[in-house]
Amino acid sequence: MSPGAVHSAEGVGGGAPTGHVATGALDTTHGVVLYLEDISVSFEGFKALDGLSLAIDAGELRCVIGPNGAGKTTMMDVITGKTRPDAGTAFFGQTIDLTRLAEAEIAQAGIGRKFQKPTIFEHHTAFENLELAMKADKRVRGTLFHRIAPAERDRIAETLRRIRLADAADRAAGLLSHGQKQWLEIGMLLMQEPKLLLLDEPVAGMSDEETERTAELFLSLAGEHSLVVVEHDMAFIERIARKVTVLHEGAVLAEGALAEVQEDPRVIEVYLGR
């Protein structure tokens, strides 16, 4: 679970997608967990991303802000394999080429994603949601003959406590409150044991108390994991931010400490000043 250097001699980024999950170990020897360079994506003429470059350090907690349409969600789509970039490179560690992998392979490699709208399995119980997300053999045969081990049960129970859903373990996830759903989705991410967590508006619809607890959780995760948080809630950003990236029209407008960024006249003009 250490975020430190995992040495890996053979890279796997070069091969074509095989349909099987065959990603090598994450190699963060240079201290960078995610590396995007000159990424461009356009949808029928509209440039959602226009030469975006971004590097996230191992163990870092990075906040990404920007007005609507700045390309925040598209950036996450590119990282998680949902959208293929028209140009540019996207590497996970030194060796894993994200532009060549399918969604499931990227997830297996260690990138977890929380969607803007909470996306959980509404007809499954909270326990089952975590069970399905848990790091395991996720191929057909392994899943068919899977029998839950006591250690796995304990891990799920521990995560349920951590996301404060221990009392709701057997409740259908669709019956949870909005804030609880957000937490359940974060819990599913934790069960995947990802190296990098992408969190799209994680505190939307949460009460102040829930927001505060989320901030504490994220701060405790940083270091062990790397986090990229997209949020509009500036109070929340202020609470957790170390380094902030401002996106505008599909590219990085400014990057630095929150106070620096807030004083940048270009940022004030496009975003904070309005």
Place this chain on the structure above:
Amino acid sequence: MGPLSSGITRLYGPRGWAAIAAFAFVAFVVFPILALVVPESSPFHVSAYWVTLIGKIMCYAIVALAMDLIWGYAGILSLGHGLFFALGGYAFGMYLMRQIGADGQYRVNMPDFMVFLDWKEFPWHWALSDSFVAQLLLVVLVPGLLAFVFGYFAFRSRVKGVYFSIITQALTYAAMLLFFRNDTGFGGNNGFTDFKRILGIPITTDEMRIVLFCITGAVLIGTLVLLRWIVTSKFGRVLAAIRDAEQRVMFCGYNTVHYKLAVWTLSAVLCGIAGALYVPQVGIINPSEMSPANSIEIAIWVAVGGRGTLTGAILGAGLVNGAKSFFTQAFPEYWLFVLGLLFVLVTLFLPQGVMGLLQHRRPAPAPPPVRSAPETPGAPRARAAQ
């Protein structure tokens, strides 16, 4: 508790197993005695008509189970499952045609339709038709392979929802047109009929009917238990998750194409087996089995019984086909209206089908109140309808 007994209790509770045992007792003991031992003069005698009718409905129930697996659990609505059923039927029908031997109208060791077409030798795809074992393998392999190849391309290209349903409908229609042609070598629009023997044993005796009936009953029970085992496993929970939020499943690290392909192919194979059991009991197979309406009817059985319950699929197949054999005799011209009305009523008032109705009648613990903040627009109305 050993792993086996815990596995058994995972599938069904005592009541469920008792119901299955009761069904097995009736199918394998009571029914054969009433049909073979009780004399025809007795009011308890079961005639060949009833043995065939119920045997046929059990074949349909297997198809309904196969449909429920992919529609009720994985959210894939096929409107072409009649194709896989018919392919299984044709594969076994070829063997039955060869078993006629020289007892056909032309007294030649060749199916009548080939003699009629003036064919001198068997076409290539009849090469193995003399072998019981080979044709049984084809019953499984042909629908399975077709489903696998079709499913691979459809799921890999992420064809979903109504688009997938329409393509399956087109597939079965295209196959029907192909099988209507005499040149295809499957008897054109007449198909196969006038079967005489299986493994040299006459097919129209009461004993043979009961044997086929019991095999069908055993396959039905086996299918139910197998599918129940699948849907109560972690694999089954992944399937239901794919139905509800496929993208989330992918981002959890599951390759959903493999999952969908696995159940889709299994479903087609089960339909093929059902078709192979159907043909010797009903005594005919022709391309009308591939008509789009037949495949739509399969979906109606499952909708009436209740999706995602397995038991409901069996109930639905029994109820709709029971009603069908009553109406097509009593009021033949009204059957399609009744079927259409049934489908509309079930969609409007019984979204959970007959199973939903049964479960509502039973005093169940009240579900926890819905506290979810954002509601989908359709949800309150759907609850009111229940």
